[in-house]
Amino acid sequence: MADKTTENWEQRLRDNGFRITPQRQLVLQAVEDLRHGTPEEILAEVQHTASGVNLSTIYRTLEVLESVGLVTHAHIGHGAPTYHAVDEHVHIHLVCDQCKSVESVPAAVADAFSSDLRDTYRFETDISHVSIHGRCSACAGTPPRMSDVQE
Numbered sequence: 001m002a003d004k005t006t007e008n009w010e011q012r013l014r015d016n017g018f019r020i021t022p023q024r025q026l027v028l029q030a031v032e033d034l035r036h037g038t039p040e041e042i043l044a045e046v047q048h049t050a051s052g053v054n055l056s057t058i059y060r061t062l063e064v065l066e067s068v069g070l071v072t073h074a075h076i077g078h079g080a081p082t083y084h085a086v087d088e089h090v091h092i093h094l095v096c097d098q099c100k101s102v103e104s105v106p107a108a109v110a111d112a113f114s115s116d117l118r119d120t121y122r123f124e125t126d127i128s129h130v131s132i133h134g135r136c137s138a139c140a141g142t143p144p145r146m147s148d149v150q151e
C-alpha cells in the first residue's frame with residue numbers, strides 16, 4: 001500500500017482516464033488536511049479557496065477520487081460517510097453511543113475476527129468500512145446519569 005502516496009495522484013487519475021483538475025486537487029487536499037471529513041466538511045474546506053464549489057460537485061469529485069483509489073470512506077455517524085486519504089494507516093472507528101466520542105484503533109485488532117470469517121465463510125471483510133458502536137471505557141465504567149439523558 002506504500003505506493004498509494006499522493007505524489008502519484010496525478011498519475012493515478014490519468015491512468016484511469018480522468019483529467020487533472022484544480023477541483024480534484026482541492027478536494028483531495030481537503031481530505032488529507034481534515035484526515036476525517038464528511039462531504040459537508042470537505043466543502044467548507046474547499047470553499048476557502050474555491051468559493052463557487054457546491055456540495056454536488058464535492059460528491060461527484062469524491063466519487064471519482066474513490067474510484068481511482070485515492071480516497072476511501074467509512075460510516076461513523078448516521079449521516080453522510082466520512083472520507084479519508086488512502087495513504088492513511090488502516091483503522092477502525094470505535095464510536096461511543098453515550099458520549100459520541102470516536103476513537104481510531106489499528107485495524108489489526110480485528111484480525112482474528114476477519115480470519116474467522118474468511119476461514120469459515122470465505123468472506124473477505126472490509127473492516128475499516130464500518131464502525132464499531134458501543135460505549136467507551138469512560139462511559140462503560142459509569143452508569144448513564146439522568147442529566148445526560150436528553151428530553
Ligand SMILES: [Zn+2]
Nearest residue numbers: 036084091104
Ligand atoms: Zn478514520
Ligand SMILES: [Zn+2]
Nearest residue numbers: 073075081129
Ligand atoms: Zn460505504
Ligand SMILES: [Zn+2]
Nearest residue numbers: 096099136139
Ligand atoms: Zn463514551
